[in-house]
Each structure stands twice: as structure tokens, then as C-alpha cells.
Amino acid sequence: MINSTVVEHSNHSVRSVSPFQWWDYIVFITLCAAMAYGIAKFIGQWCSVKDLIQTPVSYLILSAILAIVLINTTGRWFLLLFMKRPIPMSPGPNWKVAVVTTFVSQSEPISMLEETLKSLVSLDYPHDTWVLDESDDDEVKALCRNIGVHHYSRKSNPEYQTETGRYKQRSKHGNYNAWLDEIGYRNYDILSAFDPDHVPQTDFLSKILGYFDCPNVGYVQVAQAYYNQSSSFIARGAAEETYAYYSSIEMSSYAMGYPIIIGSHNTHRLSALQLIGGIAAHDADDLLLTRHYRNQAWQGVYVPEILARGITPVDWPSYLGQQRRWARSVLDLKLRAYPGCSEKIHWSAQMFSLLHGLTYLHKSLILIVLQLLLIYLLLTGESPRVLSSEMIPNYIGLWLVLLVCEFYRQRFYLDWTHEWGTHWRVTLLQMAKSFYMLFALFDVVTSRSIEYELTVKSKSKVSQQLMLWPNAIMALVTSLAWFFGIISGHVTNPVIHFCAFGFISFSIALLYSESFVPAEPFDKSLLDKSKQIV
Numbered sequence: 001m002i003n004s005t006v007v008e009h010s011n012h013s014v015r016s017v018s019p020f021q022w023w024d025y026i027v028f029i030t031l032c033a034a035m036a037y038g039i040a041k042f043i044g045q046w047c048s049v050k051d052l053i054q055t056p057v058s059y060l061i062l063s064a065i066l067a068i069v070l071i072n073t074t075g076r077w078f079l080l081l082f083m084k085r086p087i088p089m090s091p092g093p094n095w096k097v098a099v100v101t102t103f104v105s106q107s108e109p110i111s112m113l114e115e116t117l118k119s120l121v122s123l124d125y126p127h128d129t130w131v132l133d134e135s136d137d138d139e140v141k142a143l144c145r146n147i148g149v150h151h152y153s154r155k156s157n158p159e160y161q162t163e164t165g166r167y168k169q170r171s172k173h174g175n176y177n178a179w180l181d182e183i184g185y186r187n188y189d190i191l192s193a194f195d196p197d198h199v200p201q202t203d204f205l206s207k208i209l210g211y212f213d214c215p216n217v218g219y220v221q222v223a224q225a226y227y228n229q230s231s232s233f234i235a236r237g238a239a240e241e242t243y244a245y246y247s248s249i250e251m252s253s254y255a256m257g258y259p260i261i262i263g264s265h266n267t268h269r270l271s272a273l274q275l276i277g278g279i280a281a282h283d284a285d286d287l288l289l290t291r292h293y294r295n296q297a298w299q300g301v302y303v304p305e306i307l308a309r310g311i312t313p314v315d316w317p318s319y320l321g322q323q324r325r326w327a328r329s330v331l332d333l334k335l336r337a338y339p340g341c342s343e344k345i346h347w348s349a350q351m352f353s354l355l356h357g358l359t360y361l362h363k364s365l366i367l368i369v370l371q372l373l374l375i376y377l378l379l380t381g382e383s384p385r386v387l388s389s390e391m392i393p394n395y396i397g398l399w400l401v402l403l404v405c406e407f408y409r410q411r412f413y414l415d416w417t418h419e420w421g422t423h424w425r426v427t428l429l430q431m432a433k434s435f436y437m438l439f440a441l442f443d444v445v446t447s448r449s450i451e452y453e454l455t456v457k458s459k460s461k462v463s464q465q466l467m468l469w470p471n472a473i474m475a476l477v478t479s480l481a482w483f484f485g486i487i488s489g490h491v492t493n494p495v496i497h498f499c500a501f502g503f504i505s506f507s508i509a510l511l512y513s514e515s516f517v518p519a520e521p522f523d524k525s526l527l528d529k530s531k532q533i534v
Contacts, residue, residue, distance in 0.1 A: 014214045014301055016084040019251065019412055028080065031405050035077065038401035039070060045394045049385040058384045061373055065366055072362070077405060080248055083412065084255035085304050089210030097127035097205060098188040101196045102175050105137040112311075112522040113140070113196050117147050120194065125205035128188075132175045154178040166281045172263075173279040185274050192267040198310035199227070199527060200265070208267055211301045218272035218298030219289075223250070223414055224262050227309040227530030231519040234319050237425030238312045247412045250302050258294060259302035261286040264310055272298050283329035306414050309530050315518035316432065316467040323433045327440035331361070335444060363430055364437035371474050374499055378481035381490025389495055432510055435470035468510055475507035 020028075046066065051059035099120045103113050113131070120129045129149045133140045136153035144151040154160040154167075160178035161169045168174040176193065184191060190212060192205060208220045223246040229239035253259050263286040273279075276296050280288035293300060313319035377383070385391070403422075413419040442448070482500040485491035 014089065014211055014217060014299070015087045016255065017087060019083055019085055019304075020080075027408060031408055032077075034401050035074070035405055038398050039074075042394050042398040045391065046386055051384045051386055055382050055384040058373060058377060058382055059386065061369065062384065062386055065369065068362060068366065073402060076244070076249070077409065079252040080409060080412070082255045083248055083251035085251055086211065086254075086301050088207065089213060091125060091206060091209030092213055095125075095190050095209055095212065096188045097125060097190045097192065097209070098130055098184060099123060099127050099192045099194070099205070100130040100132060100176070100179065100184075101194045102132045102172055103134065103137075103140060103196050105133070105135040105140060108196055109522055110139055110143065111524070114143055114147070115524060115527060116194065116196050116199050117143070117149050119199045119201075121147055121149065122202055123200065123205045124202050125209060127192075127205065130179065130183075132179050134170070134175060152179050152183065164281070166278055168281060171281075171283075173281055173285045177278045177281075180270070180273070180278055185270055188270055190267060191270055191273065192265070194265045194308070195263070195310060197522065198224075198265045198308050199530075200308035204307045207305065207307060208301075208303055211303075212269055214299070216297070216299045217301055218269050218276075218293045218296075219261060220267045220301045220303060221250075221259050221261055222265065222267075222303045222307045223247075223305060224264050225306045225309045225415070226312040228311050228314065228519075228521060228523055228526050230526065231314045231521070231523065232516065233425050233513070234316065234429065235312050235314045235519075235521075237423075237429040238319060240419075240421075240423040240426050241429065243413050243419045243423075244409070247304060247414050248409060251304050251412070254300070254302035257299070258290070259300040261290045261293075261300070265308050269298075272296075282333060283325065284333045287330065287333055304414055309527075311521045314521050315516075316514060318521070319429070320433055320436050320467055324436045324440045324443075327361070327437050328443045331441060331444045361437055361441065364434040367431060367434045368438070371478065371503065374496070374503060375478055375481045377496050378478070378485040378491055378500060381485065381488075381492075383491075383493040383496065387493065387495045387499075392495070428506065428510060431506060432468055432471060466514075468514060471507050471510055475504055475511070478507075479504055 046063070049059075101113075101116060101120065117129065117131065129147075131140060131144055131149055131151050133151060133153045134155065136155040141151050143149075154175065157178070160167045160174070160181075162174070163169070166173065166177045180191075190209065192208075194200065204222070208222060211217050211220050224242065225246070226235070226239045229235045250259060266286065272293065276289070276292040276298070279285050280292060282288045290300070313322055377387075407420070410416060410420045478500060482491075482497075482504070485496075485500075491497060
């Protein structure tokens with residue numbers, strides 16, 4: 001069974017189909033029944049205890065967390081029904097295409113830029129390749145001449161070096177907007193933008209340009225992936241965090257008319273980009289740009305294929321810094337920028353817009369609340385029955401049902417054979433960054449001004465030690481509370497003892513990981529190996 005829909009009606013329409021095969025509907029309905037039974041049985045057991053009378057504080061907190069987890073899990077599950085992918089379209093021959101990347105010589109290795117430029121030049125559709133060089137570096141100019149790439153720098157033009165706004169200095173959006181104003185809008189039809197670490201495969205352009213034959217398509221987005229995820233467990237975990245998003249979630253978002261632009265690489269119709277004011281002047285310019293397109297009724301297309309791979313952080317300073325920056329920019333967008341945007345978006349797209357990125361907060365808040373609740377139980381000796389050993393079979397039963405559903409959902413991962421699994425590293429990374437997500441919220445609420453920094457593309461110069469100091473403090477407090485609970489005789493529940501042991505063990509493992517020597521984020525051997533996969 002193929003469910004085909006037309007995204008836009010025109011002489012050249014983008015048609016989309018569901019990735020479901022006929023048998024997927026049978027499996028999905030069967031798993032829905034199993035999930036409904038497992039959740040209903042678990043909630044029945046949960047509500048049958050008398051914790052609301054005997055231990056109201058801990059019971060209400062745990063019930064709220066359970067509700068959030070189940071709502072989030074079932075919501076993501078039913079998104080599978082909405083997934084769509086566009087039918088490939090061959091591009092016309094007359095597009096004037098600019099393939100562009102940016103570069104900051106003080107922060108990014110030129111060897112990485114060289115590999116990216118070689119791949120950009122080799123793209124199979126006729127195009128010009130540009131480097132937007134913030135530093136106007138002589139070595140970058142020489143590299144461009146040798147490879148046959150155009151070089152541009154706004155460094156000597158104060159008009160494009162403002163403190164704020166669309167030409168903000170030391171910002172990616174400012175760099176792009178300067179080039180667009182001087183060169184791009186006048187000379188090209190299509191802009192395909194790449195971060196300097198993202199290397200496309202040769203047929204990248206030929207696989208996406210055909211969608212622009214539909215006159216209402218303003219942008220095309222392709223999945224993001226990483227070639228250095230084997231460098232460390234942090235890199236692997238950071239990649240694992242993205243698998244579901246770039247498969248089922250983005251395909252569902254596309255079906256609902258709101259495919260999210262991803263900053264690492266994206267492609268735009270320049271007439272549409274000019275009408276919405278260019279690259280959005282915000283640290284989360286990709287999300288705000290998506291909103292501007294939709295407010296002006298421009299259609300986006302999401303292509304669920306891995307056509308390019310880049311670099312993900314390999315150590316704690318790079319990863320935690322990146323996650324805090326991303327969370328801060330997303331939260332600032334929702335609290336300050338979105339309220340000023342006109343609302344011309346369908347309710348389903350509005351929901352995606354609202355919920356997108358909130359995972360930065362809700363998972364972190366849940367973990368922190370659970371840690372504080374554990375300390376409370378250790379100090380007071382309170383023992384809710386929902387944490388008793390009698391409930392363990394119910395927890396295991398629900399976990400097994402949800403695990404089976406998760407493995408089925410992984411069937412739609414874009415590189416399933418390399419991406420499937422339990423993804424235990426994600427839990428460790430979530431523990432590590434929980435307090436940094438709260439720091440990001442504090443930055444936004446207090447309007448704290450912090451200079452935006454690039455994600456590190458070379459080995460971090462920041463000390464590996466003490467990045468996880470919030471986890472160390474929580475582990476120490478939990479250990480003291482556990483010791484007090486033991487010597488005072490308060491804690492008799494073996495499940496609570498097990499939770500304390502588990503949390504402290506995970507924390508120690510995280511702290512120990514700070515002693516690991518990080519690998520170089522850019523590794524040409526890994527890049528060469530990934531080209532065989534791509």
C-alpha cells in the first residue's frame with residue numbers, strides 16, 4: 001500500500017509517499033495494541049496503591065514524571081503514521097547555483113576546509129563554489145586559487161560589520177547576508193550552504209534541485225549525519241541523539257508542512273530567501289528562518305537521505321558548550337522571537353514549532369527532579385509503594401513493550417544497519433548535560449549576554465577537568481544522604497538502595513570519563529571511510 005499525496009499543486013508538483021509498506025500497518029496496529037495493554041496494566045497497578053494518602057509528595061512527583069514520559073513516548077510513536085518522503089525529481093538544466101561555505105581561520109583547521117572544498121567542487125550539477133572567509137586569510141585565498149574556488153570576505157567593509165542585526169560581526173548569518181547582498185542575489189538562483197566540516201556526496205545537488213521546479217518550494221533540507229562518531233563514546237552518543245529526529249520526526253514534520261531547516265547544510269531559492277529578509281539574525285537562525293518561510297507561505301521539502309556528513313563533538317567541553325548554546329538559542333527564540341512573528345501556520349505546524357527543542361528542557365528537568373527526590377527519600381526514609389519490589393515486574397513488562405516499539409521505530413532510521421541499538425550512551429550524555437540545560441534557561445531568563453562560539457572543530461583547548469562539577473556535587477550529596485539513611489536506619493526499601501547505588505555509579509563513570517584523552521574531531525581517515533558508507 002502506497003499512500004501518495006501532493007504537497008503543492010502546480011505545473012511541477014512535489015509528490016510525497018509514506019515510507020510504510022503494507023505489512024507495516026499490520027505490525028503498527030499490533031504494537032499499538034500491545035502498547036495500550038502494557039500502559040493500561042501498568043497505570044492500573046500504579047493507581048491501585050495507596051501512596052497518595054501515605055506518601056503524597058513523592059507519589060505526585062513520580063506520577064507527573066510518568067505522565068510526561070508516557071505522553072512523550074506515545075506522541076513520538078503515533079508520529080510514525082504521519083511520515084512522508086518526497087518522490088525524487090530530476091533537476092532542470094538552467095539553475096544558476098552557488099555552493100557556499102564559511103570559514104574562521106582561528107577556530108577551524110584549514111585541512112578540514114580543504115577536504116570540504118574538494119567535495120563541494122566535485123558536485124555533479126554545474127555550480128560555483130564560494131568560501132566566505134571572516135578573516136580574509138592569505139592561506140585560505142591560496143587554497144581557493146589552487147582548488148578553483150571563489151573567495152569572499154567582508155572584513156574590509158565596515159557596512160557589513162555591525163554590532164547587531166543581519167550583518168552582525170563574527171556571526172554566520174552576518175557573513176552570509178553580506179555575501180548575499182553583494183553577490184548572491186544578483187548572480188544566482190539557488191544557494192546551497194554548508195558548514196565547513198560537512199562533506200557532501202557527489203550527487204547532492206542533483207538529488208535536491210528538482211524540487212525547486214515547483215515554484216512554491218522555498219527551501220530543501222537534507223538529513224544531518226556525522227562521520228566521526230566512532231571517535232569517542234561522547235561522539236557516538238551525540239550522534240545517537242539525532243537518529244530519530246532526522247528520520248521519523250522530520251518526515252512527520254514535513255508531512256505537516258513544517259520541515260525544520262538544519263544549520264549545518266541547507267538549500268534555498270534565493271528569490272524566496274530575499275523576500276523573507278535573508279538569513280535570520282539570531283543564533284538559532286535555522287529555526288527562525290523556517291518560521292519566516294512558513295509565514296510567507298513558502299513550502300519546504302525534507303529529503304530523508306544521508307547525502308552529507310560532518311563532525312560532532314568528541315569531548316565534554318565541546319559537547320556541553322554546544323548543547324548549552326543550542327538550548328539557549330532555542331529557548332530565546334521561543335520566549336522572545338516567536339511571539340513577534342505573524343501566525344499564518346496550520347495548527348499542526350504550530351504544535352511542531354512549539355514542541356521542537358523543548359526536549360532540551362523536559363528531559364533535563366526530569367533527571368534533576370528524580371535526583372532531588374532520591375535525596376529526599378534517603379534523608380526522610382519515605383518509601384512509596386510504587387518504588388517497591390512488588391512493582392518491579394510491572395516496570396519490566398512496560399519497559400519491554402516500549403523497547404519492542406522503539407526497535408520497530410528504528411526501522412525507519414536512515415542508516416538502520418549502523419544506527420539501531422539500545423543507545424545507552426544517550427542516557428549518560430543526558431545526565432551530563434542536565435544542569436547545563438538549566439544554565440541555558442538561566443541565561444535566557446536573565447537576558448545574560450554571551451558571545452556565540454563555534455562548535456570546536458579541532459581538539460579542545462579547554463581543560464577536561466571539572467566540566468562535570470554539577471554531577472560531582474550531586475553524587476557527593478547523594479552519597480552523604482545514602483550514608484545517613486543507612487546509619488539512621490531510615491532506608492529499608494531495597495529499590496531505593498539500588499537507585500542510590502545506580503545513580504552514584506553512573507556519576508562516577510561520567511566523572512572518570514573526563515580523564516579520557518579526546519580524539520581529534522577532524523580525522524581524514526574517518527572521512528574517507530564514511531565516503532564508502534555515504
